[in-house]
Amino acid sequence: MSLAEPQSLAFLPSHAEAIRQQVREFLKEHLISMPADQRARSWMGFDSVFSQAMARRGWVGLTLPKIYGGAGLDPFCRFVLVEELLAQGAPVSAHWIADRQSGPLIYKFGTEKQKAFYLPKICAAEAFFCIGMSEPQAGSDLSSVRTRAVRHDNGWKLNGQKLWTTNAQHSHYMIALVRTSGTADDRQQGLSQFIIDLRSPGVRVRSIEDLTGDAHFNEVFFDDVLLDEDTLIGTEGDGWHQVTAELAFERSGPERIYSSMVLLDTWLDWLRKQARANSGVTDSQACLAGRIVIELASLRAMSIATTSRLAAGESPVIEAALMKDLGTQLEQDIPAWIADALAADDTVVADDELLRTLSYVTQIAPSYSLRGGTREILRSMIARGLGLR
Amino acid sequence: MDSLLNESANKLLANLCTVESVRGVELTGEASSMWSSIVESGFTDAWIDEAAGGAGLSWHDTFGLLLASGRYALPLPLGASMYVRYLLAQLGFPTMDGCATFSTQANQTENGCVSAHAVPFGRVADWVGMNLDGKAWLLPTAHAKCEGPVIHGSLQSRLRWTSWPTAAIPLGEAKPWREIGAVLWAAMMAGAMTTVLERTLSFANDRAQFGKSIGKFQAIQQQLSQMAEHVHAVQIAAEVAFTGGPPTAGEPLAALAKGRASAAVCLIAATAHGVHGAIGVTAEYPLHLWTRRLHEWRMDFGSESHWQRLMGQTLLNQRDSSALDFVLERLSPISEPILKPHFGHKN
Numbered sequence: 080m081s082l083a084e085p086q087s088l089a090f091l092p093s094h095a096e097a098i099r100q101q102v103r104e105f106l107k108e109h110l111i112s113m114p115a116d117q118r119a120r121s122w123m124g125f126d127s128v129f130s131q132a133m134a135r136r137g138w139v140g141l142t143l144p145k146i147y148g149g150a151g152l153d154p155f156c157r158f159v160l161v162e163e164l165l166a167q168g169a170p171v172s173a174h175w176i177a178d179r180q181s182g183p184l185i186y187k188f189g190t191e192k193q194k195a196f197y198l199p200k201i202c203a204a205e206a207f208f209c210i211g212m213s214e215p216q217a218g219s220d221l222s223s224v225r226t227r228a229v230r231h232d233n234g235w236k237l238n239g240q241k242l243w244t245t246n247a248q249h250s251h252y253m254i255a256l257v258r259t260s261g262t263a264d265d266r267q268q269g270l271s272q273f274i275i276d277l278r279s280p281g282v283r284v285r286s287i288e289d290l291t292g293d294a295h296f297n298e299v300f301f302d303d304v305l306l307d308e309d310t311l312i313g314t315e316g317d318g319w320h321q322v323t324a325e326l327a328f329e330r331s332g333p334e335r336i337y338s339s340m341v342l343l344d345t346w347l348d349w350l351r352k353q354a355r356a357n358s359g360v361t362d363s364q365a366c367l368a369g370r371i372v373i374e375l376a377s378l379r380a381m382s383i384a385t386t387s388r389l390a391a392g393e394s395p396v397i398e399a400a401l402m403k404d405l406g407t408q409l410e411q412d413i414p415a416w417i418a419d420a421l422a423a424d425d426t427v428v429a430d431d432e433l434l435r436t437l438s439y440v441t442q443i444a445p446s447y448s449l450r451g452g453t454r455e456i457l458r459s460m461i462a463r464g465l466g467l468r
Numbered sequence: 469m470d471s472l473l474n475e476s477a478n479k480l481l482a483n484l485c486t487v488e489s490v491r492g493v494e495l496t497g498e499a500s501s502m503w504s505s506i507v508e509s510g511f512t513d514a515w516i517d518e519a520a521g522g523a524g525l526s527w528h529d530t531f532g533l534l535l536a537s538g539r540y541a542l543p544l545p546l547g548a549s550m551y552v553r554y555l556l557a558q559l560g561f562p563t564m565d566g567c568a569t570f571s572t573q574a575n576q577t578e579n580g581c582v583s584a585h586a587v588p589f590g591r592v593a594d595w596v597g598m599n600l601d602g603k604a605w606l607l608p609t610a611h612a613k614c615e616g617p618v619i620h621g622s623l624q625s626r627l628r629w630t631s632w633p634t635a636a637i638p639l640g641e642a643k644p645w646r647e648i649g650a651v652l653w654a655a656m657m658a659g660a661m662t663t664v665l666e667r668t669l670s671f672a673n674d675r676a677q678f679g680k681s682i683g684k685f686q687a688i689q690q691q692l693s694q695m696a697e698h699v700h701a702v703q704i705a706a707e708v709a710f711t712g713g714p715p716t717a718g719e720p721l722a723a724l725a726k727g728r729a730s731a732a733v734c735l736i737a738a739t740a741h742g743v744h745g746a747i748g749v750t751a752e753y754p755l756h757l758w759t760r761r762l763h764e765w766r767m768d769f770g771s772e773s774h775w776q777r778l779m780g781q782t783l784l785n786q787r788d789s790s791a792l793d794f795v796l797e798r799l800s801p802i803s804e805p806i807l808k809p810h811f812g813h814k815n
Contacts, residue, residue, distance in 0.1 A: 082696060083665045085535070085658070085703035088711070090803035166792040337792075344790045351784060360784055362777055369780030370772070372791055373727040376799035377705040383801075384704065398700075405697040455690065462689035465669055465696055 082465050086398060088380065089387030095155035102163040105136060110167060116435035118168025119341040122334070123295050123443070125249055126170035130204040139174045140182050140202035147186070147194055148202030154390045158333055158383065165337035166344075172246060172295075177201045179334070181208035181254050184325045185274075188313035197252075197274070211241040211255030211275070211299060212322070218243075219456050222266040222319060226257040226301060228273060234307040235259075235273070237281075240300050245450070247284045247297035253277055256318050270318035273310045280304070291442050323396075330399040330451055332386065335406035336378045338447050339413035342440045343371060345433050346417050353427070367420050374409045378402065397464030400457040407448040414441040470525060473514070474532030478539070480509050485540035487754045493543040494621045497591040497614075503544055503567050511546070513563075515554040522557065531710040534652055535703075538659025541757045543623055545569040545589040547652035551714070552597050552606060555639055564637070566594025568606065570645040571627075572769060574598035580632035582607065588649075588768045590614065590625030597645055604639035621760055647715035647722040649769035654706040654725035657765050660758045661699045661729075661736050667755060668692065668740045675745075688743060695739045698732040705729065711801045720782055720798040727775030733766040 109129060110118060117124065133139050141157050143149025150156075164171050171178075182201045185193055200206035217224045226239025241247075241255060253275045261269035277284065281304040286294040313321045347368060354360045360368075381402045388395040418437060421429050429437075448454045484505055493499045506512060514530050516522020530550070537546045544567055552568040571584035574596070584596055584607075591614055596607050612627040672683030672692060682688050709715070709725035737759040741748045748755045766772070783794050 081666070083662050083669065083699065085662070085707065086700060088704065088707045088801055090801050162792065166790065340791060347784065347791060351787065354784065360781070365780030365784060366773055366776040367780065368783050369723065369727065369776035369778065370731070372783055372794060372799070373705070373724055373731070373776060373779055374701075375791060376708070376724050376795045377701045377728050379795055379799075380704045380708050380801060381700060401693075401697050401700055404693070405701060455686075458690045458693035459686070461693035461696060462683075465692060467669065467672060467683040467689050467692060 082397060082461075086381070086384045087387075089384045091159065091383060092155055095153070095159045098152075098156055099159050099163060101136075102138070102160055105133075106163065106167050106169055110169060113168075113170075114435075115168070115341050115345040115432050116439050117170075119339075119436045119439050120170065120172075120293070121165055121168045121338070121341065122171050122175050123293065124168075124170030125172040125246065125295075127173045127204065127207070127249075129170050130174040130207075133171075133174065134202060134204035139178050139204050140198065141178075143182055143186055143198055143202060147198035149182075149198065154332075154386050158386045162333040162337060162379075165334065166340045168341035173207050173249065174201070174204045176210055176246065176250075177206060177208040179332070180210060180325050181252070184254060184272075184321065185312065187324065188272075188321055190309075192309065193274070193312065200251075206252060207246065207250045209244050209247045209250040209253045209277075209297075211244055211247075211253045211257075213243045214240060215242050216263075219453055221256070221322070222270070223263045224256055224258055224270065225263055226255065228257050228259050228271065228306065231305065234305060235310070237273070237275070237301045237304040237306055240298065242296075242298050243287075244297045244299050245295050247277065247299050248286045248294070250277055253299065254312065256322050259315055259318075267319035269316055270322075271315050272312045272318045272321050273306055274312050275301075275304065275306065275310065279306075289443070291439055324394070326451060327394050327396050327399060330396075330403045330457075332389075333379065333382050335403040335447075336375065336382060336409060338407075338410040339440050339444070342417060342436050343413055345436050346421075349430065349433050363423065364420055367416055371409070371413060371416070378406050378409060382406075397461060400452070400460045400464075403451070404448075404454055404457045404461070407454070410447045411444045414444050470529040470532065473511075473525070473529060474536070476509075477511060477533040477536045480505070480511075481536050481540040481542055485542050487757065490541050490543050490757055493592065494623065497623070499544055499592045500566070506544065506546060512550055512553055513557075515550055516557040520557050522554075527713045528707075528710045531655055531707050534655035534710075535659040535662070535706075538656030538661075538761075539663050541660065541663070541761060543589075543592060545593055547656065548589070548593075548597070548649065551648055551652070552595065555597075555604075555643070556606075556637070559639065561637065564595055564606070567592070568595035568597055569593035570649050570769075571596050571598045572646045572649065574600060576600045580629075582629040582632070584627045586617075586768075587625055587627050588653075588764070589623050590627050591623045596627060597639065597643065599642040599645065602642050604641060604643040604645075606637040606639055608633050608635045610635070621756070622764060624764060644715060644717040644719070646769050647717060647719050650722040650726035650775065651706070651709045651715050653765050653768055654702070654709060654729040657729040657733070657762060658699075658703045658706040660762050660765070661702055661732065664736060664740045664755070664758045664762070665692075665696060665699045667758075668695070668743050672743055682743070691739050691743065695736055698735055702729045702732050708799070708801045711803070718778065718782070720779055723775040723779040723782075724799050726770060727772050727779060730766040730770075730772035730775070733762045737762050 137150040140149040145151045228235040228237045259271040281302040283300040285298045287296040513522035514525045518524040549567040569589040571587045574584040614625040705728035706725045709721040712721040715722040
């Protein structure tokens with residue numbers, strides 16, 4: 080079917096809606112004392128105690144089978160869980176990557192032994208993961224990675240460096256894309272994925288402070304790190320194909336529309352308070368609120384359509400890219416628009432929590448269209464899907 | 469969406485609305501034979517109960533039909549006529565001859581004179597639905613004057629009745645013409661945008677410069693990808709609104725559909741023309757059949773600002789509602805039960 084044709088509209092089934100109230104009650108209890116500017120960090124907010132409390136409810140590794148400690152639920156249930164977590168700004172960072180990428184990757188490509196070892200730990204929020212993709216010379220051009228594993232005794236010896244690795248300083252494991260044969264000129268050929276225990280000798284992690292004063296990015300150095308045979312995940316030389324599948328998990332779902340929701344709700348509450356104290360809202364404030372919510376509702380419907388394709392066992396890579404590009408645009412527009420609206424009348428004083436939330440989101444927003452593939456990379460994928468090359 | 473209906477609608481409209489026939493209607497304002505073919509197809513009575521001779525389809529079932537009417541630039545108000553025929557059937561009146569459109573900018577002066585401004589499809593419609601003094605009316609255009617604004621190629625017109633038309637049909641309480649129009653037009657716009665995207669993609673692959681098709685240049689690819697994103701967003705926003713059945717006054721789903729569709733028009737039309745280059749603004753090349761319509765339909769029944777403002781006011785009046793709560797309660801696709809158009813709108 081041509082990509083110009085409408086996607087089939089999909090609905091959230093009632094069994095998925097049924098978990099929403101439970102999640103809301105859980106979040107009410109856990110987020111009660113957290114200010115908006117903390118909640119705005121959401122998937123940058125690291126809190127292992129929170130993640131373990133979620134795990135006790137069965138909400139980490141939700142879609143993994145029960146035999147591995149998962150809940151055996153479908154992508155629709157995950158959609159509801161995730162949209163509640165992100166819209167309210169729950170600090171999900173600790174288990175986030177393992178839940179959405181590493182767990183599904185291990186389940187799809189891992190050996191039975193690997194699945195039995197890692198998946199229950201992921202579902203218990205006892206194993207946190209980071210993803211080693213980018214390097215100093217391999218950003219959007221991921222296939223030019225130079226970190227290399229060579230055969231050594233009954234395993235591998237790893238040397239090289241990863242960069243921009245989110246959460247490496249807190250994680251137990253990294254799933255890294257490295258070269259196992261050929262050179263950087265061989266591009267997608269000769270790449271493999273390994274699960275690296277970050278406590279191994281020869282691994283060094285250095286945090287990189289970001290412009291908001293937080294640290295989530297890291298540099299990770301590998302100096303003669305010995306890996307046993309069991310650390311290879313999937314097929315040797317098939318790393319590129321596996322990473323592509325992994326990024327499809329990363330790009331679909333409601334993750335890519337809700338990053339600025341805490342800011343939006345904080346602003347809406349402030350507007351309502353202002354309206355009660357003064358004389359209602361201005362037309363331009365109402366227009367902006369409407370504009371945002373119209374975009375949000377459209378994106379959410381697109382996201383549910385994509386989720387239903389995932390639930391049907393398809394891999395809607397292009398549709399996910401399309402939704403992500405549009406979604407991150409809205410996430411980035413929200414702080415820009417709200418800043419303009421707040422200062423449109425310079426006699427109005429906004430409250431501190433709103434201003435702190437706005438500044439945080441404004442400053443970190445550029446990363447929304449970087450993580451998991453830049454805007455330009457996504458649009459190139461869409462162009463290919465549209466038949467343009 | 470009903471796939472059988474969808475398929476036969478696309479087939480019929482593809483045959484009926486050739487570039488030549490659409491241009492012909494725009495030139496002459498004469499479309500009665502085209503309308504007869506549509507009436508013969510039975511699509512016009514899709515929402516009327518089977519017992520009353522209609523097809524008994526839901527509003528959502530017919531989304532693909534309305535989408536197709538925009539896709540083929542049908543120069544007739546199919547959706548508006550379907551709604552009026554549905555209203556007449558509900559009232560037990562015989563159906564009307566010819567097609568009908570709506571006006572939300574109509575007023576009546578003391579001597580019985582009625583003016584309706586910027587009536588979409590005003591040049592080809594035989595009837596116009598409107599509210600006058602809190603009551604809904606269907607006015608025949610037979611004795612109305614088309615008074616401009618005379619826009620090249622446009623079917624829009626100001627209509628003026630110098631005396632009250634005796635054949636006017638009373639339709640009871642005021643109807644939410646604006647919301648109904650917004651939802652129908654959003655589907656037509658989604659269809660027109662689909663065609664504009666398809667035509668632009670195929671042009672980009674065919675047209676070569678610097679020794680390769682222009683679609684191979686990253687600058688063009690980035691623009692077309694962005695255009696496709698917006699077309700998808702409009703398609704889905706319009707369909708979500710159709711799952712809600714016929715909108716009542718102030719319905720947020722109407723604001724979703726028309727607000728999203730209107731907001732995308734400029735980017736989509738500008739990208740299409742930019743990629744086409746000079747040929748795209750010629751009379752001979754048919755891109756303008758869709759881009760002219762998109763710019764006009766953007767304004768019909770309220771532009772994006774109208775619907776954004778309405779949506780924002782509704783949202784801000786909900787005291788303890790988060791943005792997600794509002795989207796869940798008011799702006800999500802409704803799966804069950806399948807809603808049929810109903811009579812007696814809550815205002």
